[in-house]
Amino acid sequence: MADVVEHAADERNVSTLECHRADGMGSKYDVLVIGGGNAALCAAISARRGGASVLVLEGAPKFYRGGNTRHTRNMRCAHDAATEILTGPYTEEEFWEDLLRVTGGQTDEVLARHMIRESRDILHWIVEQGVRWQPSLGGTLSLGRTNSFFLGGGRAMLNALYLTAERLGVEVEYDAEVTDLVIEDGMFLAARLKRPVKGETEIRATSLVAAAGGFEANIEWLKQYWGEAADNFLIRGTPYNRGSILKMLLDKGVQEVGDPTQCHAVAIDARAPKFDGGIITRHDSVVFGIVVNKHAQRFYDEGEDIWPKRYAIWGRLVAAQPDQIAYIIFDSTVVTSFMPTLFPPIAGQTVAELAGKLDLEPAALEKTVTEFNAAVRPGTFDHTILDDCRTEGIAPPKTHWARRIETSPFLAYPVRPGITFTYLGTRVNKEARMLMADGKPSGNMFAAGEIMAGNVLGKGYAAGMGMTIGSVFGRIAGREAARHARN
């Protein structure tokens, strides 16, 4: 019922919007949104529906708008019953337990439970903003109950949000690089802006929503924690998430949250581009073979747990290996057991030939494979459960799905750490309002999306949570920013 009332209020506000519109640059806006992804657009739309004039500053050119939302495909929302696109209920309590498990308890329970409660309504609200759902994609059946998929993927979702925002009268500027924020006593006053054609300017606004992502594309920043190894990291998403807004906010007295040294990393194909390779460079073939480092040595139990639960550990594991490179080695019997890959596997008729192609020491790889094969115990293979195919007598062991690698051609994927996002962010309260270093809420600054994800997600990840954080806190931030501006 509350939703209906609120929605009706939204509509009424929209009809009286024109009198609040600010015209052109240089004038003052009610709400300035910095960023252009899911969180930013949800904030912009929600602020506009709340009656505010809104300007969105997207640092990227139009094609690359939307930060990492471009590469997403689903959102995790609580719901009490199966829907057209969800196979069964996913209660708030179950969502909370999942969050507790993946973060190992590193979460703000009040904020997290608030987000989970709000996620129920987001499932419908986001559709009202033009986004369309579809059932889980082929190969992602394990998410069919918990996650709602965007029809056409993350960029389709973004396109719908941008269309809605523009239709409502939200102004959007691309290639808009914010070079400084003027903040006094926890109050945002203005943003300084550099634009390729129109030059520098200053934009004043009554409220600020910072939704500009993390800093994973800033290799220099990553090096502060990872050293030179960061040079070998590949960035899975946008090259524009350089953390400049996050850094400005933290430098100007906003309280930080989340472990700055941590980032979400998975193993992706080493042949992927440095930035923006997206989902298609991933490999889920680890459990079907062995993984060796540049010395052709195994270094971790490849059969520890089922995909996708242990999917995210391999980025970190590879990052800890010399030169941050590893090779998934398997044979021709398993090539159809996983999703087709963007890059074809590298093949050799013998293990030694394969080693040659990978620049590994042939004798060393032969020895590793031979020892592994000898250690494999008989069992019944079933990749859907923790089966009884395991090794004995080698270290590290492969505790499940261990089968001999013996059928030519022998195949390999080279992998490197692929960085998805960072955890460092700005601390916020339930209103998505930033907290200053002294613990006081800012008068007019709000944050949503990856830039504040660390409040909820201290570590770990479960599919679709980033988008939940973005939409839920984006919507709240926009609403609160508009409320502040109109008071």
Next chain:
Amino acid sequence: MHGTRILDEADRLMTVCNSCRYCEGLCAVFPAMEMRRAFSDGDLNYLANLCHACGACYVDCQFSPPHEFNVNVPKTLAVARAESYAAYAWPQALSGAFARNGLVISIIAALSMAAFILGFVALNDRGVLLGVQTGPGAFYRLMPHSAMVWLFGAAFLYAIFALAMSVRAFWRDIGAPIGGRADGGSIFQAIRDAGELRYLHGGGVGCYNEDDKPTDRRKRYHHLTFYGFLLCFAATSVATLYHYLLGREAPYPWWDVPVVLGTLGGIGLIVGPIGLFSARMRRDPALLDESRYGMDVGFIAMLFLTGLSGMLLLVLRETGAMGPLLALHLGAVFALFITMPYGKFVHGIYRFTALVRYAQERRTAA
């Protein structure tokens, strides 16, 4: 490696798309792709003809240009599709007609209309040609009914035969089991999918244009054109039955079935092609195979000319313009018939065949 560069590119894209699958809910192409891990020439031609060119996968793709992966499925499949028309054309000696299709179609249309006009002039008195003819058999005073039946019957049967041979080659190539036939259920499903243009919808919002705002324009005008064409065909069929079964000769009064069907169809064939042409001009050039502009527009123009000359003939049939207009209309229809297997008309035939195959695959997989 494939037979052509465009198939190599289509293979590269399908490999990218098959490792992503975000577009799976948009149309039939991506689910069909997911049933394969590798792509033969026939597979790619099948996917190319299954694509309805709505453009949604291009604007939804995080890897479309300027991204370095350079994924442009609509354009690549459009080129592959056009090349497949030539590849499956029967007889192969005439496949060159697809190379400069706009020119070929215009020349044939001009020659055909000129031939009818000259024929009418040569075989009729000036008085009959430009005179006012009314009542049953008015048309046949200019061209005997039997001559019309033989000429158009032959042209139509040839077109049907050539199309059938082309489809046979296509069907064999797109992986239909050897000797395998399409089952009734799959054909029925394909008729429904084609009849409602189920996949010309951008995943539900319409086709994409220059301004990123999807519309249903192409679907609406395609419906007008297609159903207009069918109504005209039905009008001719009913008239033929009238002639042979009831002994009633054209022209028929305005309220009679052939004229009503023909009028409705004619309106569709005038409005539809104009709408399709204008919609085409407003599409994002990045989505289109611009080198096939002539083929697309040539076919649209032929349909428009057929509809327009038919409607003019109806309106002016009791004036002295009837003779020349009849020659023009017959010339346009004749050209349309004989160029059917060698122009854009084939898109409907191959796409329907691909839809049958898709329905069959879905049934087998289910």
